[in-house]
Amino acid sequence: MSSLTPEDVDAVCGLVDDLCGIYWDEEKSYLIESRLASLVEENNCENYAALVRKVRADVVPGLKDSVVDAVTTNETLWFRDNSPFEAIRHKAIPEVIDERSQTIFPKKIRIWSAACSTGQEPYSIGIALADVIPDVDSWDIQILATDISPSAVEKASRGVYSKLEIGRGMDTSHLRDYFVEQEDSWKIHDRIRAMCKFDVxxxxxxxxxxxxxxxxxxxxxxxxxTGEDRRSLFERLADSLAAPYGWLFTGSSESLSDLGDRWSPQQHCRSNCYRPNLVEATMA
Ligand SMILES: C[S@@+](CC[C@H](N)C(=O)[O-])C[C@H]1O[C@@H](n2cnc3c(N)ncnc32)[C@H](O)[C@@H]1O
Incomplete structure (x- = not known):
């Protein structure tokens, strides 16, 4: 295969943006080669631009999904950063339970892990819920876990993890209580799996x-x-929270302070979390 040309870079970056909204430019040439070279070869393409044409023509079953799987970064771990899980245990869940108790669905809780990767995030949320709600099995709880990567969602849905994966953040007492040991892996317990619904x-x-x-x-x-896609995403997430309540947790280095007054920052258990501000209905 010939080396990457400016046309290849443009074609791949355009495709990655169209498929996933992920922003790549020529500085990401090393990623183009490391993530897509094998697909170029396996699909008998003479170069990257030819692979892009094949994907866009949608003539090879599964090729689009393979590209999405290859370009996404699925790095994750159990109880990532710890503080968001402390904040839901000690602040968000108790408040949601309080607020729900005033409604006609006092035992209903809806949570979204929106970019769940291989499942460690939604299952960590499920375990945190089981930690703090003694009769959790009698609650109507659903953790919707979604990701754009079909292979990540498939693995998440299976809920089976190698010892190496378990070693990244899972402590022994939660492992004992919420997993079943298999030959050389661990499977999430049905109690936690039953709370989760997975989707691409x-x-x-x-x-x-x-x-x-x-x-x-x-x-x-x-x-x-891109900045524009990020702004639109958080705007739509604000509309997806159950007003006037709702909690949003972002990554430890992700601040929403540039997004105007749509979100109120909160500090609980040292985690980055936000509550949406109500938007005044505009008069016609
Ligand atoms: C670095 S992982 C983060 C996983 C988890 N939220 C965590 O913090 O550990 C980023 C995930 O975002 C997913 N992703 C990337 N672009 C996406 C999009 N447009 N829609 C949904 N998920 C996307 C990737 O497939 C990947 O699994």
């Missing part, structure tokens, strides 16, 4: 058909988007 979803597409959520985790994904 692009966050830059409209959130059609989704419920309102009490808590949203949207962590370490918007960092890959």
């Amino acid at each position: 979803r692009n966050l830059l597409k409209p959130f059609s058909g989704l419920d309102k959520f009490d808590i949203i985790f949207c962590r370490n994904v918007a960092i890959y988007f």
Whole structure:
């Protein structure tokens, strides 16, 4: 295969933006080669631009999904950064439970892990819920876990992790209580799996058909988007929270301070979290 040309770079960056909203430019040439070279070869393409044409023509079943899987970065771990999980245990969940108790659905909780990668985030949320709600099995809880990467969602849905993956953040007492040991891996317990629903979803597409959520985790994904896509995403997430409540958790280095007064920053257990400000209805 010939080396990467400016035409290849333009074609790939345009495709990655169109498929996932992920912003790549010529500075990401090393990623283009490391992530896509094998697909170029396997699909008998003479160069990267030819691979892009094949993907856009949509003539090879599964090729689009393979590109999405290859260009996304699925790095994740259990209880990532710890503080958001402390904040839901000690602040957000108790408040949601209080607020729900005043409604006709006192035992309903809806949570969205919006970019769930291989499942460590939604299952960590489920475990945190089970930690603080003694009769959790009698609650109507749903953790919607979505990601654009079909292979990540498939792995998340299986809920089986190698010892190496478990070693990245899972402590022994939660491992004992919430996993079942298999030959050389660990499977998330059915109690936690039953709370979760998995789906492939692009966050830059409209959130059609989704419920309102009490808590949203949207962590370490918007960092890959352009400023405009990031602004639109957080605007739509504000509308997806169950007004006037709702909690949004972002990544530890992600601040929403540049997004005007749509979000109120909160500090609980040292985590970055936000509550939406109500938008005044504009008079016609
Ligand atoms: C670095 S991981 C973060 C996973 C998890 N939220 C965490 O903080 O550990 C980023 C995830 O965002 C997903 N992603 C990238 N672009 C996306 C998009 N447009 N819509 C939905 N998910 C996307 C990737 O597939 C990847 O699994």
